[in-house]
Amino acid sequence: MEKLNEMHIKFLSKSSNESFARVTAAAFASQMDPTLEEITDIKTAVSEAVTNAIIHGYEDKMGYVEIGAYIYPGKLVMEIIDRGKGIADIEKARQPLYTSKPELERSGMGFTVMETFMDKVEVTSGVNQGTRVKMIKYIGSSTEKMGR
Amino acid sequence: MEKLNEMHIKFLSKSSNESFARVTAAAFASQMDPTLEEITDIKTAVSEAVTNAIIHGYEDKMGYVEIGAYIYPGKLVMEIIDRGKGIADIEKARQPLYTSKPELERSGMGFTVMETFMDKVEVTSGVNQGTRVKMIKYIGSSTEKMGR
Amino acid sequence: MQVSSRKRQDVLVVSLKGELDHHTADRVRRYIDHRLENPTIKNIVMDIKNLTFMDSSGIGVLIGRYKIISKRGGKLGIINVNSHIDRIFQVSGIYRIIKNYDDLQQALNDMGVY
Amino acid sequence: MQVSSRKRQDVLVVSLKGELDHHTADRVRRYIDHRLENPTIKNIVMDIKNLTFMDSSGIGVLIGRYKIISKRGGKLGIINVNSHIDRIFQVSGIYRIIKNYDDLQQALNDMGVY
Ligand SMILES: Nc1ncnc2c1ncn2[C@@H]1O[C@H](COP(=O)(O)OP(=O)(O)O)[C@@H](O)[C@H]1O
Numbered sequence: 001m002e003k004l005n006e007m008h009i010k011f012l013s014k015s016s017n018e019s020f021a022r023v024t025a026a027a028f029a030s031q032m033d034p035t036l037e038e039i040t041d042i043k044t045a046v047s048e049a050v051t052n053a054i055i056h057g058y059e060d061k062m063g064y065v066e067i068g069a070y071i072y073p074g075k076l077v078m079e080i081i082d083r084g085k086g087i088a089d090i091e092k093a094r095q096p097l098y099t100s101k102p103e104l105e106r107s108g109m110g111f112t113v114m115e116t117f118m119d120k121v122e123v124t125s126g127v128n129q130g131t132r133v134k135m136i137k138y139i140g141s142s143t144e145k146m147g148r
Numbered sequence: 149m150e151k152l153n154e155m156h157i158k159f160l161s162k163s164s165n166e167s168f169a170r171v172t173a174a175a176f177a178s179q180m181d182p183t184l185e186e187i188t189d190i191k192t193a194v195s196e197a198v199t200n201a202i203i204h205g206y207e208d209k210m211g212y213v214e215i216g217a218y219i220y221p222g223k224l225v226m227e228i229i230d231r232g233k234g235i236a237d238i239e240k241a242r243q244p245l246y247t248s249k250p251e252l253e254r255s256g257m258g259f260t261v262m263e264t265f266m267d268k269v270e271v272t273s274g275v276n277q278g279t280r281v282k283m284i285k286y287i288g289s290s291t292e293k294m295g296r
Numbered sequence: 297m298q299v300s301s302r303k304r305q306d307v308l309v310v311s312l313k314g315e316l317d318h319h320t321a322d323r324v325r326r327y328i329d330h331r332l333e334n335p336t337i338k339n340i341v342m343d344i345k346n347l348t349f350m351d352s353s354g355i356g357v358l359i360g361r362y363k364i365i366s367k368r369g370g371k372l373g374i375i376n377v378n379s380h381i382d383r384i385f386q387v388s389g390i391y392r393i394i395k396n397y398d399d400l401q402q403a404l405n406d407m408g409v410y
Numbered sequence: 411m412q413v414s415s416r417k418r419q420d421v422l423v424v425s426l427k428g429e430l431d432h433h434t435a436d437r438v439r440r441y442i443d444h445r446l447e448n449p450t451i452k453n454i455v456m457d458i459k460n461l462t463f464m465d466s467s468g469i470g471v472l473i474g475r476y477k478i479i480s481k482r483g484g485k486l487g488i489i490n491v492n493s494h495i496d497r498i499f500q501v502s503g504i505y506r507i508i509k510n511y512d513d514l515q516q517a518l519n520d521m522g523v524y
Pocket residue numbers: 048052053054056057058082084085086087093094095098099100101106107108109110111112131352
């Protein structure tokens with residue numbers, strides 16, 4: 001499928017960059033003429049993945065969070081990447097309500113929310129190597145969605 | 149001076165990314181609590197530099213435009229970089245009304261507009277190597293501006 | 297993120313305005329917990345009419361406040377939930393412990409304030 | 411970027427809404443030039459009240475339209491200029507050829523429409 005557009009961002013793992021990441025993702029995706037609801041879906045999923053990179057991936061250390069976004073006809077692909085501590089057991093991590101940081105009042109619902117608002121969520125991770133969350137969202141007419 | 153935050157973006161030299169670049173720059177700069185006027189100044193200057201990278205740097209070819217943004221206390225530094233054809237005579241290029249593309253109805257006012265809205269504009273360029281436009285804007289109280 | 301509140305008998309009505317994420321959650325948490333130092337507060341109603349964004353960090357904030365208030369035998373209610381945030385509440389199962397009221401009046405009545 | 415227009419005798423009143431940059435300039439240019447195929451149009455008034463952003467690409471668009479209309483002995487006027495865009499007009503020296511009118515009435519009167 002033809003790639004129509006592409007962007008990459010890289011920013012410090014500061015919590016003040018969470019809203020920056022959301023706005024940037026929304027601004028890029030807006031080229032696809034999404035509905036307001038689709039934009040909010042994308043913002044929410046990106047917010048979850050970026051927050052995870054900051055609080056779980058890098059914990060109290062400073063590092064770079066990267067986002068890659070790719071537009072294909074009717075399809076948005078987003079990757080959120082950190083070079084932090086990684087996830088030992090991905091299956092367990094993705095379970096609803098599982099969190100390794102209850103002391104920070106995390107709810108363990110991050111991955112579930114990503115799955116709710118995106119059409120596909122793929123996680124690859126290596127301990128001490130970092131984590132890559134790849135998310136796909138189909139945007140546009142239902143015929144396009146059916147042809148996916 | 150202590151660097152408070154940092155981000156990098158990289159996107160294809162498509163004109164539809166001009167507004168994306170402006171929104172992203174504004175979203176990042178908004179952490180500095182700028183006035184609405186300062187935000188518009190930044191958007192305008194970024195729009196000029198990114199447009200130049202797309203139409204002069206890469207002309208009809210496709211390439212990557214990069215933006216680096218750095219926040220220091222009271223000071224925003226932005227760099228817009230392309231790996232395109234470069235500028236042979238920078239002094240001439242910066243003159244008001246000079247344009248190499250009058251046939252595209254360019255006004256030759258891009259650099260002048262950047263200088264109007266930012267506190268400092270530095271251009272480095274090499275023929276067939278690309279161009280880097282570094283812009284500085286002081287944001288915040290007048291005392292901070294005086295102490296710059 | 298702006299937080300404000302008022303007291304109606306033993307109910308603290310908290311209004312949130314802006315975006316609630318991990319970055320802003322801390323301010324909301326500290327604001328409410330400071331108010332909860334007043335032991336006469338038993339129940340909380342969260343008015344999220346002007347909350348323009350929330351991710352799962354908001355769930356954590358609500359569960360945390362619920363824990364405090366339920367120890368006092370009180371309830372945590374929520375009003376003016378938009379459809380997007382409702383979806384997050386649904387998938388997280390939070391409606392098992394927090395009630396979504398139609399409006400402030402209904403919430404207050406259910407908490408014994410008339 | 412939305413462009414609309416109406417004709418008042420030999421004046422084309424063009425309204426711009428949205429952001430005018432290099433990307434959207436092309437649409438504006440083609441829209442106006444298509445209208446200018448009507449030879450009875452001599453003057454243009456650009457109403458930029460709802461223009462939320464403009465960079466120097468807008469200067470190029472205006473100078474290009476001025477060239478066409480001045481060959482017909484007409485004028486190009488502009489109304490509802492905000493302070494930010496005014497600054498761009500100032501530094502570009504465009505007020506030497508384009509007049510900034512207080513309002514539509516003044517512009518039309520100056521172009522002989524009453
Ligand atoms: N980028 C990451 N790096 C390291 N661990 C992660 C990352 N993302 C998620 N995890 C792990 O997966 C768990 C579940 O994540 P999530 O469902 O988002 O819930 P929460 O963020 O509320 O803990 C986290 O508690 C953490 O242990």
